[in-house]
Amino acid sequence: MANVKLIRRRMKSVHNIGQITRAMEMVAASKMKKAQDQAVMGKPYAEKISQVVRELVSTIEKKYHPLLSAGNPDGKTAIILISSNKGMCGGLNANLFRMLVRELHAGPGTDIVTIGKKGEQFAARAGLALVADFSGSGSFTEAVPAVTQFVIEKFLDGTYKTVLLAYNVFETALRQTPSRNVLLPLAMRPETDRSERVNFREFLMEPGPSEILTNLLPHYLENQVRSAVYEAEASFYSAQMIAMKNATDAAHDFEHELSLLYNKARQEKITYEIADMVTARMAVA
Amino acid sequence: MSLFLLEIITPERRAFSAEVSAVTVPASDGVIGVLPRHERLFTVLVEGEVKIIQNQEEIFLAIGGGFMEVTEARVSILVTRAVHADELNEEEIKKARAEAQAILARTKDRTSTAEELEAAQSTLRRSILELGVIRKRRRLPRPLPN
Numbered sequence: 569m570a571n572v573k574l575i576r577r578r579m580k581s582v583h584n585i586g587q588i589t590r591a592m593e594m595v596a597a598s599k600m601k602k603a604q605d606q607a608v609m610g611k612p613y614a615e616k617i618s619q620v621v622r623e624l625v626s627t628i629e630k631k632y633h634p635l636l637s638a639g640n641p642d643g644k645t646a647i648i649l650i651s652s653n654k655g656m657c658g659g660l661n662a663n664l665f666r667m668l669v670r671e672l673h674a675g676p677g678t679d680i681v682t683i684g685k686k687g688e689q690f691a692a693r694a695g696l697a698l699v700a701d702f703s704g705s706g707s708f709t710e711a712v713p714a715v716t717q718f719v720i721e722k723f724l725d726g727t728y729k730t731v732l733l734a735y736n737v738f739e740t741a742l743r744q745t746p747s748r749n750v751l752l753p754l755a756m757r758p759e760t761d762r763s764e765r766v767n768f769r770e771f772l773m774e775p776g777p778s779e780i781l782t783n784l785l786p787h788y789l790e791n792q793v794r795s796a797v798y799e800a801e802a803s804f805y806s807a808q809m810i811a812m813k814n815a816t817d818a819a820h821d822f823e824h825e826l827s828l829l830y831n832k833a834r835q836e837k838i839t840y841e842i843a844d845m846v847t848a849r850m851a852v853a
Numbered sequence: 854m855s856l857f858l859l860e861i862i863t864p865e866r867r868a869f870s871a872e873v874s875a876v877t878v879p880a881s882d883g884v885i886g887v888l889p890r891h892e893r894l895f896t897v898l899v900e901g902e903v904k905i906i907q908n909q910e911e912i913f914l915a916i917g918g919g920f921m922e923v924t925e926a927r928v929s930i931l932v933t934r935a936v937h938a939d940e941l942n943e944e945e946i947k948k949a950r951a952e953a954q955a956i957l958a959r960t961k962d963r964t965s966t967a968e969e970l971e972a973a974q975s976t977l978r979r980s981i982l983e984l985g986v987i988r989k990r991r992r993l994p995r996p997l998p999n
Binding site for chain 2: 606609610612613614616617620771772773774775779780783784791794
């Protein structure tokens, strides 16, 4: 019977899909481990540098560096959207894009800078003003200096008044939450923890406040973008791992169902054959 | 003998964290030595070598550019990279140096791009620095505790 053959063929393809998703799950798991380590290792550095910058910004006079200014009040808002180049990660990117539209009200007045092909495609489809895409061919970390350079220039020439980072934060392997950070202007940063505040006026500054800021601020911004990229990468691989695990499980379930169906069809076929033989014999006798 | 806490942190790792008695770092205006109870200081660091004195022994690290913050509690050095002398491989560095020199030598016939030249120059600078660090490490009378 054709039915039996058909079921057999479907079983085979479901089995193959299960094997592929299983392999993808393993790959994602090992990459997640790496990305997670990277994100964790970078934390002390990122925390220290942002602590230093926070304290400098809260005490130093704004005139020392243009990046400390509040920015052009008539400027636009720019969002750096960090997604992924590939899909197969469940609702990860979709959740991020939903936040972008609903909470950040991304519309015609906002410029979008993307790292990740999925974000680029989304911006194009949703009719958002996509000004630059840094997905490139290499890893996202290679794009970090270029992205930072780009937004710093645009902020300084008054095109942008605010620059936001939108990305998925890695909480656990099972949980990634879309989140956003204000990258620029620095002056808008909320004051934290007054207890650990150090007065920088007591500090000896070498060579001088403005030279230090010229070195420190771009480096700091780059570091902020970089840690966001690490978070996004870790989120992507963990989401992919979970999505692939679900796909593998679904494939196994489906294969089981199909094998039941297959056995039933095969038995039915045998029963018919026996019935045929019996009737034929009776007809002859 | 008084000590202070020194931390050397890079984006990849915490390269050093221990109580030490002195440290010498390459600041943008020249080399700065920090002893216990140093005045509060914030300074820009340039590529160079860091000398740490711990238990009367000298430890050398090659660092990239960054910053140093000196407070009463601790000295924090934030740099792009920091490598211990015993983590460096002399053969590889020499090879890198030779390659960089070859690229720089080719400038005359203008076959290399500006980026290549820049990369080669920074590789050359770094390898010379790292070889210096290795050489200093060799002169040590006693092996360092790890």
